[in-house]
Structure formats: structure tokens, C-alpha cells
Amino acid sequence: MDDDASTGEALPELCDLCGMAISDGSELYGFAPDSSLIHPFDPKFDGKRRLTACSAEHMTQLQEEYKHRPFIEEEQWAGKMGRVFDQHPEGLSIKDMIEATGLTRKQLDRAIAWNNEQVRHHRRNN
Numbered sequence: 375m376d377d378d379a380s381t382g383e384a385l386p387e388l389c390d391l392c393g394m395a396i397s398d399g400s401e402l403y404g405f406a407p408d409s410s411l412i413h414p415f416d417p418k419f420d421g422k423r424r425l426t427a428c429s430a431e432h433m434t435q436l437q438e439e440y441k442h443r444p445f446i447e448e449e450q451w452a453g454k455m456g457r458v459f460d461q462h463p464e465g466l467s468i469k470d471m472i473e474a475t476g477l478t479r480k481q482l483d484r485a486i487a488w489n490n491e492q493v494r495h496h497r498r499n500n
């Protein structure tokens with residue numbers, strides 16, 4: 375039996391811009407591109423950050439902010455590869471990886487190079 379959804383109080387949503395708690399259902403939802411976001415299993419939602427705002431004004435401001443952030447394709451592709459690795463801990467061939475991620479060989483190579491660069495950068499700073 376699973377009645378988690380019907381019992382208990384819903385937590386108020388918080389505006390991503392001003393942090394105001396919204397508990398009367400007036401919150402607005404939107405999406406903004408974010409290359410660091412990878413959905414746990416559904417590629418449709420990759421690269422999309424869910425935004426919550428207390429007003430249309432704040433939603434517009436939030437979306438403006440995200441517009442100025444660089445969307446790094448390689449980061450997004452590396453994230454997709456990471457998700458496939460999680461689903462195949464035994465490892466898989468490059469051919470299977472191409473099939474599972476829907477990426478091209480070239481995109482995979484760029485994602486791997488980007489990832490290696492991040493690792494090197496991380497080591498240098500630690």
C-alpha cells in the first residue's frame with residue numbers, strides 16, 4: 375500500500391530567485407537550459423533545469439540569468455555517457471555506447487576529451 379501522495383502536507387515551493395515560500399499554489403514553473411543537468415533515466419529531460427518562481431516577473435529574471443550561462447554541449451554529452459555507465463556497470467563497447475546515448479562517435483570523443491580536461495583541471499587545483 376502506498377498512500378504517500380495523499381497523506382501529509384505538501385511542502386511549500388520556494389521561489390528560485392527570492393526564496394519566498396509559496397504554499398497557496400500560485401507558484402509558476404518553467405525550464406531553463408543547463409548543461410550540467412542529467413535526468414536519472416529520461417533523456418527527454420536532460421539539460422533542463424526546473425525553475426520555480428513566485429511571480430511572472432521573477433520567472434523572467436530567472437530565465438534571463440540562465441540565458442547568460444554557457445551551455446556546454448560536451449558536459450551534456452559526458453553526463454549522458456555517465457548515465458549509461460551507471461546502467462551498465464559491467465562496461466560496454468563504443469558501439470553500444472553510441473546506441474545507448476544516441477550520440478555520434480565524434481560527440482563521444484569530444485565528451486571524453488572534455489571530461490579528461492575536467493579531471494586534469496581538478497587534480498591541478500587540489
Ligand SMILES: [Zn+2]
Nearest residue numbers: 389392428432
Ligand atoms: Zn520570487
